[in-house]
Amino acid sequence: MVSVTIAGLSVDLAGRSVLRNVGATLAAGEFVGIIGPNGAGKSTLVRAMLGLVPPRAGTVCIDGTDIARLPPRQIARALSYLPQGRVLHWPLSVERLVALGRLPHLAPLSRMTGADRLAIAEAMRRADVIDLAGRTATELSGGERARVMLARALAVGAGGLVVDEPLASLDPGHQIDVMELLSREAEAGALVVAVLHELTMAARYCRRLLLIADGALIADGPPAEVLTSERLAAVYGITALVETRGAAPLIVPTGRLGKQ
Template sequence: MVGVTLEALSVRLGRRRVLENVSATLEAGKLAGIIGPNGAGKSTLVRAMLGLTPIAAGSVRIDAQDIAALPSRDLARRIAYLPQGQTLHWPLSVERLVALGRLPHLAPLSRMSAEDQAIISEAMARADVTHLAGRVATELSGGERARVLLARALAVGASGLVADEPLASLDPGHQIDVMTLLRREADAGGLIVAVLHDLTMAARYCDRLLLIDGGRLVADGPPAEVLTSDLLRSVYGIRALVDTADGATMVVPIERLKGQDPHAHQG
């Protein structure tokens, strides 16, 4: 099983500081949520974690190996990546789209093996999209597309999965479907990292939350310890109701606090 260690990680984009001195250890068998306001550095963090954004200082290690020393194909085999806002342009069948997840394992011009096909079928079953196999991917609904793209990531066969805003544009029912799938993958022993904006979904499904603000890690721990009224006020500039129902934490934003928008003067 895969594990990721971030040590004093910093990222600059031009002259702008995007991440500063972020340290954390992410373990297999856990669902870790990365939360924070818009522009906090959440997507930059996961991209740096995957070697897709240059690091200004610090390090990222996967199973004690620095990612700078890992070939990109090797890294892609260890941690699958589901970027945010993917648009499907080509009218591929769902089965062919999911099969693209096997690319990190294939040599140029090589063909799928029986093992590859079995892994693709298993990924589609885990994401509950087997019945969509023959459908044209560009004709899917938003909820169907979300599950199909997750199936493609699962088809990589990696021990870890990073999903950047997997709930974007989904209705509540499909959000539950996606989070249930991610929770199940973590329970099966995978390392699952998800960038999330819905704080109640993050609280309900995640083992741990990393709260990012202004490029810094300001809180890291179980949801009940991170989603406090004081932190929500200081980071999001809101007053929120934080309560529990059926044993799960709920976060209901009540109002933006006047004069307490912490990001009002950021460029």
């Protein structure tokens, strides 16, 4: 199991300050949603967590060790990452694609062992893609492809799972499938971090939300505390109906506020 500690993290991209002084401790078993407007720095935050962009200041520690001092393979085995867009450049079979998740465990030029095969089968079972094993991944529907990509991330067998916009372009049914899959991983003890735009989904499934706006961490806490009408107005520039009768708030955006 894995915990991540982010302290005073600032990141510049192409000379522009994208993240400023972000700090949070993310523990094993948490399902953390990262929300915020487009361009707020959410993806940069998760990429910095994985060491894919160097910080200008501050640190990210995995289980207490600064990732700047960890070799990339070790980070890869601790945190698996599903980037935005479900990129796949070759028409691989589903099984072959899921097998890519085992690469952090393979020595150069070596082949997969029985343990790798087991991990692949297990990941395919958890993501419910066993039926798709022989299909060509580039020819799947959006919902199927999303699950297959998640299976690839699960096959790493990492203690942490970082997913960037896993719900993009999915219908509500497939959105629920993905969120339930991620919740089960968190319940099983994994740290799950998901960048999300679907606020109601985030509120319903995540136990904790980090709200990022303009490179800064604005709020960090349970969904009901983070998602208030005032914050939605200030951060997203929207008016919204926030219905808090149930356990999780329901958010229905109703209008755009004039830009301040």
